Amino acid sequence: MTTLIKNGRIVTSADDFIGDIFIDGETIKAVGNDLPVTADKVIDASGLLVMPGGIDPHVHLEMPFMGTFSSDTYETGTRAALHGGTTCVIDFILQKQGNSLRAAFDEWSGRATGNAVGDYSFHMAVTDFNDSTRQEIKQMVDEGITSFKTFMAYKGALMIDDRQMVGLMDEVKAQGGMVTVHATNGDVIDYLIQKHKSEGKFAPLYHYLSQPEVTEAEASERFADMANFSGCPGYIVHMTCEGALNAIRQATRRNQKVFVETCIQYLVLDASLYEKNFDGAKWVMSPPLREKKDQEALWSGINQGLVQIVATDHCPFTWEQKNMGKDDFSKIPNGHPAIEHRMELLFSEGVNKGRISLNKFVEVTSTNPAKIFGMFPYKGTLGAGADADIILFDPNEKHTVSVNSHHMNTNYSAYEGWELTGKVKTVLLRGTVVIDDNKCLVEKGYGKFVKRKKVSGVV
Ligand code: URP
Ligand code: ZN
Ligand code: ZN
Secondary structure, three states, X not given: OEEEEEEEEEEOOOOEEEEEEEEEOOEXXXXXXXXXXXXXXXXXXXXXXXXXXXXXXXXOOOOEEOOEEOOOOHHHHHHHHHHOOEEEEEEEEEOOOOOOHHHHHHHHHHHHOOOOOOEEEEEEEOOOOOHHHHHHHXXXXXXXXXXXXXXXXXXXXXXXXXXXXXXXXXXXXXXXXXXXXXXXXXXXXXHHHHHHHHOOOOOOHHHHHOOOHHHHHHHHHHHXXXXXXXXXXXXXXXXXXXXXXXXXXXXXXXXXXXXXXXXXXXXXXXXXXXXXXXXHHHHOOOOOOOOHHHHXXXXXXXXXXXXXXXXXXXXXXXXXXXXXXXXXXXXXXXXXXXXXXXXXXXXXXXXXXXXXXXXXXXXXXXHHHHHHOOOOOOOOOOOOOOEOOEEEEEEEEEEEOOOOOOOOOOOOOOOOOOEEEEEEEEEEEOOXXXXXXXXXXOOOOOOOEOOOOOOOOOO
């Protein structure tokens, strides 16, 4: 089966021109002007942007967390991602303390295999680093899992200490991988949570007040120092604030490169949402939303090249699940639904409002995730030999976000009523049209596991 996408505005992280894309089977064969080819299927992309499929490297599907499971399955979550123009996601496997990485890998593979609609890969979260875990790092790299997630927070659950962190960094460096981190100071946060509760302060606002900016700035700097000492490539997930960004800016002064991801919510939402009494639970996530000055710092950080990726940290829960913390903010499952809206929100708030260029949009939503996590150039760009993961996007169409039209398995939207400019019209995943005109045309099982290459720490 061959497909020709004609007359679109082809945009990659580097290029921008009117042209055609010729696809044979799952792969792009040629990109250029007026390609002299015939094809089984022709798609007219006049007036549309033609861009690489989005890659969201931070999602949590069916994740056991805080006494429940995140509410999107691999089927519902990757389908919703496709509707929003994201063709590949990287999910987090969580090692259970006392158990092996292999056992966790098998458990997560069991949930994903045959169920994903879009492509997916895994990071491995190491929650218990010991001599036996050390032996398994190479095995995971051989399986194509080349990034290892750590938590400096969630004390008593997922958190590791600095001794484990440097030990893990030594081994991951030796095996050609990368250590990624949720960088906030778990001890200080634990102290503040207990303090607020002992003072009878249980509203969602106190979730925010228990994780002040300093907890993130301090942990980000500590992580950068440990990565610099060990020489291990490092990546900070879901950075939210100016203080943490400045810690990484400081690390560049000794010529260190630490990769930084922010998430769409930290660019467009702020902490005033926590003043809505229990409704604020919709945005209880860790780290919490911050201030307007932090949003400005993050937008600038993207343009300065300090922030390489805009992800989602999609970790959805239903309103009933959020109500588990009705009387105690520390029991509200942390996370919010966003997998479907990342691309359109970033286009509307970023490109359309003149904050970032179109090439930057592609870079932070697709090309950099592919490069940093060992999937480039077969994902993350539109070149001969790449997977034909392609979105056709109308930059002018206006639409409104609502729980009534989204495809995520949550019964509220964190962006209800937001009016966006720019809409995903058609999505191809490995050469097949998977989304057209708001309809998903493939079944669960179409999504494939993406085995990733070793990472270099340089892009
Ligand atoms: O609130 C969040 N971020 N939930 C998901 C787990 C994590 O820390 O990424
Ligand atoms: Zn986190
Ligand atoms: Zn997360």
